[in-house]
Amino acid sequence: MARGQKTVYICQHCGYQSPKWLGKCPACGEWHALVEEREPSSEGEQRRLRRAGRAIPRPYAEIEQQADIRWTSGLPEFDRVLGGGIVPGSVVLVGGDPGIGKSTLLLQVADQLTRRYGAVLYVSGEESERQIRMRGERLGLEAPALYVLTETCLESVCEAIETLRPSAAVIDSIQTIFSEALDSVPGSLAQVREAAARFLMLAKSYEIPIFLIGHVTKEGMLAGPKALEHIVDAVLYFEGERHQNHRVVRAVKNRYGATNEVGVFEMTSQGLIPVPNPSAMFLSERPLGVSGSVVSACMEGTRPILIELQALVGSSGYGAGRRMTRGVDPYRVALLLAVLERRAGFPLAGCDVFVNVAGGITVDEPAVDLAIVAAIASSFRNIALDPQTVIFGEVGLAGEVRAVSAAAARAREAAQMGFQRLILPETNRRSVEASETFAIIGVRSIFEALDLVLQE
Numbered sequence: 001m002a003r004g005q006k007t008v009y010i011c012q013h014c015g016y017q018s019p020k021w022l023g024k025c026p027a028c029g030e031w032h033a034l035v036e037e038r039e040p041s042s043e044g045e046q047r048r049l050r051r052a053g054r055a056i057p058r059p060y061a062e063i064e065q066q067a068d069i070r071w072t073s074g075l076p077e078f079d080r081v082l083g084g085g086i087v088p089g090s091v092v093l094v095g096g097d098p099g100i101g102k103s104t105l106l107l108q109v110a111d112q113l114t115r116r117y118g119a120v121l122y123v124s125g126e127e128s129e130r131q132i133r134m135r136g137e138r139l140g141l142e143a144p145a146l147y148v149l150t151e152t153c154l155e156s157v158c159e160a161i162e163t164l165r166p167s168a169a170v171i172d173s174i175q176t177i178f179s180e181a182l183d184s185v186p187g188s189l190a191q192v193r194e195a196a197a198r199f200l201m202l203a204k205s206y207e208i209p210i211f212l213i214g215h216v217t218k219e220g221m222l223a224g225p226k227a228l229e230h231i232v233d234a235v236l237y238f239e240g241e242r243h244q245n246h247r248v249v250r251a252v253k254n255r256y257g258a259t260n261e262v263g264v265f266e267m268t269s270q271g272l273i274p275v276p277n278p279s280a281m282f283l284s285e286r287p288l289g290v291s292g293s294v295v296s297a298c299m300e301g302t303r304p305i306l307i308e309l310q311a312l313v314g315s316s317g318y319g320a321g322r323r324m325t326r327g328v329d330p331y332r333v334a335l336l337l338a339v340l341e342r343r344a345g346f347p348l349a350g351c352d353v354f355v356n357v358a359g360g361i362t363v364d365e366p367a368v369d370l371a372i373v374a375a376i377a378s379s380f381r382n383i384a385l386d387p388q389t390v391i392f393g394e395v396g397l398a399g400e401v402r403a404v405s406a407a408a409a410r411a412r413e414a415a416q417m418g419f420q421r422l423i424l425p426e427t428n429r430r431s432v433e434a435s436e437t438f439a440i441i442g443v444r445s446i447f448e449a450l451d452l453v454l455q456e
Contacts, residue, residue: 009034012189037184071209074112077265077274078105080303081236081249083257086113086168089207090256091200093174093228094249095214096238101247102213103127104135105238105265105272106170109211111141117167119145121160125152125176139271152186154179154195161202171199173213174228187215196231229253240267241360246281247272248361251301261301279306279417282359288387292379294453295419296371297392297410298363304406304413306390308358309368311375316352327357328372329364336373336395343399344446346380367404369395370423373446374453385453388420393428399446403427411440423449 009018011034016027018034025033070085079085082092096102110120124132129148136143147164151157154177161169171177177195178186185191196212203210214228229235235253240246249263264281265272275281283306287293292311297304309328316322325333333355340346355372357363370393378385392410394402404410407428414422421439424432429442443449 007036007038010037010189015189035184035188037188037190038182071113071117073109074116075105075109075263075265075272075274076276077263078109078249080301081251081261081263082234083251083254083261086209087233087256088209089203090233091196091203091210091212091231092234092236093212093214093232094236094238095216097216100238100240101265101267101272102238103172104139105249106172106211106213107132107135107141108139108271110146110168110170111136111139111143113168114143114145119147119164119166121147121149121164121166121169123149123151123157123160123169123171125150125171126173138269152176152178154198158198158202161206161208165206166208168209168211169199170211171213173215175215192228193231196228200231239360239362244360246275246359258301262303262305278303279413282307282361283417286358286387289384291382291384292375293387294371294375294378294385295387295390296368297390297414298365298368299406299410304409305361306413306417307361307363307368309371309375310356310358311372311379312352312354313348313376313379314352316350321349321351321353323353325355327360327362328355328368332366332369333372335397336369337376339395339397339399339446340373340376344377344450346377348376348380351380365404366394367392367410369393370401370425370443370446370449374449377450377454381454383454386421389423389453390414390419390421391423391449391453393423393425393443393449395446401425401443401445401449408432411438414438423452 009021011025011028013030013033014025014028016025022034024031070087072085073079094102094106110122114120129150132148149160157177174192174195175187178191179194182190182194199210202208233255234251237250237252239248239250245267247265247267251259251261253259264275264278266275286308294309295306296309297306323330323334337348337353341348353376371391373395374385374391392404394404396402403425407424408431411422411432415438423441423443426442426444429440432440434440441452
């Protein structure tokens with residue numbers, strides 16, 4: 001090691017730095033996550049790592065507006081997630097489980113961009129050129145100006161972008177890119193951070209949108225999460241099950257649009273196809289006349305989506321009942337079970353309770369509380385609910401039903417899907433327009449709601 005150079009141990013999960021190796025990270029608690037990395041010591045090396053385009057101050061009034069400068073990707077659902085389209089000069093990070101469709105989606109986007117805006121550079125650090133060509137032929141892509149580069153050296157990739165000057169670039173994946181100026185291994189926190197910073201510099205300097213594909217950890221988070229997410233402009237997560245045909249792309253960060261926006265796609269042999277009406281898809285296989293099945297309305301960004309909540313309650317063979325959930329927060333379900341048992345008198349302590357969101361979508365807002373309560377009560381009493389009813393509302397610890405946001409948008413979606421009755425918080429009832437063919441019922445507590453839905 002050269003004289004004056006120092007080493008530091010960096011946690012690959014949270015970025016914590018320590019002068020010596022530790023078995024357990026003091027910050028995040030991960031075991032065997034600290035990796036030895038070399039710190040740049042010479043001033044010349046530090047200047048080279050921080051190299052960026054020269055910029056001069058500009059008056060605020062002279063800066064041109066960019067609100068309407070958005071490119072269309074050719075996939076309406078992808079444009080929705082990005083806030084209306086692709087912003088030139090933005091860096092978008094796309095993460096998800098292996099094999100879920102990240103490379104397929106961005107290859108389709110690259111094909112559409114070549115038809116509209118010119119050359120696109122696709123950098124692959126994991127697949128060969130022939131593998132990408134085989135995928136493109138399977139998807140039926142024309143790709144008139146798509147350039148493929150199989151390279152993992154950061155300096156070579158940046159040189160190719162500066163030479164070609166494409167309209168957009170795709171990096172598949174960011175964990176395979178390494179810089180020769182750093183001694184750490186590819187995929188380490190220092191390498192990922194350096195590569196993301198260099199790509200951000202290129203994107204801003206040449207107004208080129210760059211898409212980064214990122215790996216996820218076993219916990220489902222992006223590898224090197226916060227250090228990478230803070231650098232990029234937008235972070236998109238792929239959701240969905242491998243054995244299901246649909247995929248959900250969710251925006252968890254977006255500097256150019258609303259967060260928590262989702263796009264729904266269907267995986268076919270021709271690639272990912274946008275789904276214009278997700279509510280119809282999620283409710284297409286809904287059983288009728290079965291206890292424990294309830295339709296609720298949730299908001300994903302600015303879009304209302306109708307989902308089916310299912311609950312199954314059975315006697316437990318052990319002392320304490322099991323609680324298993326899928327698609328909803330398990331702690332929220334445990335809270336609602338306590339409210340049902342304490343306030344409504346349902347003896348659920350010795351029962352196994354299973355709650356599921358049909359279709360594989362994940363819902364994390366409290367507006368589905370009342371629907372979960374109704375589904376659990378329906379399964380416990382073995383009473384099928386009215387299939388033409390939509391239920392939403394937040395439930396408090398006292399059993400009260402609290403107001404939720406965007407009630408009018410949820411009600412319009414239910415009416416458009418042909419439902420005939422809506423049960424919602426009394427506070428929201430005044431903000432929803434009445435209709436002759438659509439009954440709107442406001443409730444103040446879970447007692448009123450259960451009296452309505454459990455009538456045989």
